[in-house]
Amino acid sequence: MPDPITLPGLAIIGGGPAGLMAAEVARAAGIEVDLFDAKGSVGRKFLIAGKGGLNLTHGEPRPAFDARYRERTAQVGRWLDVFDADALRGWARGFGIETYIGSSGRVFPLDRKAAPLLRGWVRRLRDSSVRFHVQHRWTGWTDTGALRFETPDGERQAEAAATVLAMGGGSWPELGSDGAWWPGLASHGIELAPLRPSNCGFDIGWSEHFASRFAGAPLKPVVAHWQLPGQAPDSLQGECVVTATGIEGSLVYALSAPLREAIDRDGEARLELDLAPGRELDRLRDALAKPRNGRSLSEHLRRQAGIEGVKAALLYETLHRDAMADADRVAATIKRLPLRLRSPRPIAEAISSAGGIRLEALDDALMLKARPGTFAAGEMLDWEAPTGGYLLTACFASGVVAGRGAAEWLRRRGAG
Numbered sequence: 001m002p003d004p005i006t007l008p009g010l011a012i013i014g015g016g017p018a019g020l021m022a023a024e025v026a027r028a029a030g031i032e033v034d035l036f037d038a039k040g041s042v043g044r045k046f047l048i049a050g051k052g053g054l055n056l057t058h059g060e061p062r063p064a065f066d067a068r069y070r071e072r073t074a075q076v077g078r079w080l081d082v083f084d085a086d087a088l089r090g091w092a093r094g095f096g097i098e099t100y101i102g103s104s105g106r107v108f109p110l111d112r113k114a115a116p117l118l119r120g121w122v123r124r125l126r127d128s129s130v131r132f133h134v135q136h137r138w139t140g141w142t143d144t145g146a147l148r149f150e151t152p153d154g155e156r157q158a159e160a161a162a163t164v165l166a167m168g169g170g171s172w173p174e175l176g177s178d179g180a181w182w183p184g185l186a187s188h189g190i191e192l193a194p195l196r197p198s199n200c201g202f203d204i205g206w207s208e209h210f211a212s213r214f215a216g217a218p219l220k221p222v223v224a225h226w227q228l229p230g231q232a233p234d235s236l237q238g239e240c241v242v243t244a245t246g247i248e249g250s251l252v253y254a255l256s257a258p259l260r261e262a263i264d265r266d267g268e269a270r271l272e273l274d275l276a277p278g279r280e281l282d283r284l285r286d287a288l289a290k291p292r293n294g295r296s297l298s299e300h301l302r303r304q305a306g307i308e309g310v311k312a313a314l315l316y317e318t319l320h321r322d323a324m325a326d327a328d329r330v331a332a333t334i335k336r337l338p339l340r341l342r343s344p345r346p347i348a349e350a351i352s353s354a355g356g357i358r359l360e361a362l363d364d365a366l367m368l369k370a371r372p373g374t375f376a377a378g379e380m381l382d383w384e385a386p387t388g389g390y391l392l393t394a395c396f397a398s399g400v401v402a403g404r405g406a407a408e409w410l411r412r413r414g415a416g
Contacts, residue, residue, distance in 0.1 A: 011164070017395045054113060070384070072359065168379045203344075236255070275315075357382060366402040377401070
């Protein structure tokens, strides 16, 4: 085994937004930076996330923006104090990329593409002398504290005065965020929360007939109703999609954290869907009670309630045949169709993940208390947020905090 190489400054492991941003701010502070990534190129998940239109951040003002991070509002809020949504939009503008706020409040580049931003970013980092090392999968530390990497040419070791870990969470493993770092950190006594799917779909267990005919069918618009223990009932309008096993889509993703927690606590989660938003229950009941005049029930539902296709099929999936003749039952079910969610979909299918390095294991500069000189950022940390730009914003912001923290650590020690 060759002797470990000695790096002149900061090692960053992971080439997603958090790692790249840590590299940028550390290099701007005059620190030498070597960035390692397990894949053949950096930013792969960032590129795929932007394939349908790069949702860079969100226009929601603070402190409502901060509240999207739920129990981590205070901690993530401190990152946003350093680098918030406005700062992120200004940073993109530095590449000549203007952004706009869509009707939903989501912020996109004018061309909605991720590739031009990533290309410009990597070019700027290379021009600033950041050294990139791809196909270097981090496998832990040696007994002497050197970084270990698996490469096409065998194991390689490197010693660094400071390190930023930014290897992503456990979702999208084919793009590098596979959570393989979890056992190694746990073995070193670093406090971790289990990785869980977030912004994910859920299994319900449809009948074979329903699943075979309606998998992939959109449900829109609908209103989801739910209630958490000790809290008032809540609701949210949006869209979702029927899958072969359950439901997914933006409306479901927005509720994935409380739904997942309900399943952990109770073995299932209950969600009710209003299939006819804007239709009052009494008027809907009266319409359905009108004589059918020889029309089929399906035609009656379509004419009197606007319920057809997958929404009608959901009624048949939920109610017994006899109950479908009861206008009161049908109207009530249209307004509050009950869904029993049995389990979240596997983490590999999720948009993001919860869990990771507990924030209590880090100081305000995102340095591991149990391992001075080692910092962490991005989805490796134990926080989660809904889609809509909140995920990316916190990844960028945590990268800024960790990069600055590492640069200051090295400066105080005369390294870098």
